[in-house]
Amino acid sequence: MPMLGAGMLWVVFGGMTATGVAHAQITPRASDAIAHRVVSGDTLEVLAARYLGDHKRWTALQSHNKVLDPLRLRPGSVLEIPTRLLRAAMASVEFVQGDVQSTRSLDHLADSAKVPTQPVQKGQLLQEGDSLQVPANAFVSVRLADGSLVRVQSESDVELRQMRRKGRAGSLQSVIDLREGAIEANVPRQANGERRFEVRTQAASTSVRGTRFLVWSDGQGRTAAAVDEGSVAVHTGQPSALLKPGQGLSVSADGQLGKPTAMLAAPDIAAWPALVEDASWVSLPLPAMAGAVRYQVLLAQDKDLTQIVRGGLFTQSPARLTGVEDGSYIAAIRAIDANGIPGKPSLQALRVKAHPVPPLYESPAPDATVGQGQHGLKCTQVTEASAYRIQVVAANGSFAQPLIDAGELKDCALPAEALARLPVGEYLWRAGSIRTLGNGQPDAGPFAAPQKMKLALPPQSPELQIGGAPGEGSSHIHWTGEEGQRYRIVVASDAGFAAPLVDTWVTQPQWNTQELPPGTYYLQMQVEDANGLRSNLSAARQFQTGNWVTTSEGQTLTSGDGLRLMRQ
Secondary structure, eight states: OOOOOSSEEEEEEOSBOTTOOBOOOOOOOTTOEEEEEOOTTOOHHHHIIIIISOGGGHHHHHHHHTOSOTTOOOTTOEEEEEGGGSEEOEEEEEEEESOOEEEEBSSGGGTOOBOOOEEOOTTOEEETTEEEEEOTTOEEEEEOTTSOEEEEOSSEEEEEEEEEESTTTOOEEEEEEEEEEEEEEEOOOOTTOOOEEEEEOSSOEEEESSOEEEEEEOTTSOEEEEEEESOEEEBSSSSOEEEOTTEEEEEOTTOOBOOOEEOOOOOOOTTSOSEEOOSSEEEEOOOOOTTEEEEEEEEESSTTSOSEEEEEEESSSSEEEESOOSEEEEEEEEEEETTOOEEEEEEEEEEEOOOSOOOOEEESOTTEEEETTTOOEEEOOOTTOSEEEEEEEETTSOTTSOSEEEEEESSSEEOHHHHHTSOSEEEEEEEEEEEEOTTSOEEEEEEOOOEEEEEEOOOOOOOOEEEOOTTBOOOEEEOOOOTTOEEEEEEESSTTOSSOSEEEEESSSEEEOTTSOSEEEEEEEEEEOTTSOBOOOOOOEEEEESBBOBOTTSOBOBOTTSOBOBOO
16 A cells, blocks of 8 residues: 655644643743754854854853853863754745634743734745644645645644754754644655754654654543654653654553554555545545554545645544545545554545536436336436436446436436337436536536336226116216226316316226216226326216106107206
């Protein structure tokens, strides 16, 4: 698996203890100075020019070291060069995601009051004493003057405690106070080894010289360290422990060092998708790994993970990252063991294409049976869509070769006539949205998940048998039905059925007309089978009801105006 870039420092530090007590302040150390061993030819002016960039500032070195005779420095003796006397350096914001705020101290060395916070912007210059507050779902990357890149994770609070340069263009002396949260840093190697890069928490201090390693610290003061490249000495006030590449160790809250142990292997992410089309979240399955109790997952815009847009710690699969915009990303994961020691990373390219979002299905319902030639396909409108695309395949077919591929639909619907050309059987259909970009080009979004349907022949309307004794109107109507069918009876006094008098469903293949007043009526019938398919309404049939006057031969007598005579 690919690894993170060389020269990376990762420090993680919890914000509150389990009892809710805030962490102690990180105080400056008395050793914030460079130790210089005097050699023959050294003078305070020479040292002031070398370290402070101005030979005229030799008096500051004399005062700090209480040198009685500035012209006579004893070879082999050690002088302190306070880092506060070095030239101040600047840093710049290289990337920012979310609502990151910065605070500037009026005198950070004295822990004085802070000026009001302000939003952090890309390209903003930062100076010694500036603090960064990074809320949830926010990240910021800061480039130091020597090229080191510091990546501050979400829910973090850090201070650029010290940024000084030896001489006019010498090596940088950097100290970062991590009050809460997590940082990563890429620190390039330096040949002379004079650069200082240090990250402090309330419990530990880690110094970097072009080494790639990781340090985690939780809210209870427990710490874990691991090394990807080079070697790292872990200091807790006791004799330090040296970690080699691929090793990690844990430190208890009271400063007891654990034994170096092998880091967990890089997780197997073969099951991760290369393309995500869900607008709700990026969902990544967590692999089952022996010894892993949680995982850190990050999503960045670059392979060096300097432009992190989402991330989090997860114990349950899948890991879900919300609010991810369409684009190309690098997803990274590390497993973490029970002692908090982070393992080796795995990285994978990931593309998100979730917009325009697909429509929702309206009809038919999932797994519904559709009458051939009677019903089409319909889905909802999408606000950002200018057109739609609907595809249909056989249930065992592939959307690479659809039976129907209707694109540029103005409405999200496929008419019944289009489905009528397909034989009866089982099918899958899906729909997608298309939007028009600013340059006029179409941009197709992902399809919704395929939905099943079944095409079947609809039932046919039966032949009606209208019965009644001679001289009487029809008293009942019956027909031949099938098991599982039900029947809709529609009766009106006009052939146009403008105002139906009866509109009802019956389950038996017969219907009684006795409740109708004597007269002439028209009837239509519709059949619904066991699958819910319905026939079309039948052609209208005319029938009469009532007790009519007839001759001995059974002929109905009529009045002079042609109306049949009814017995009173």
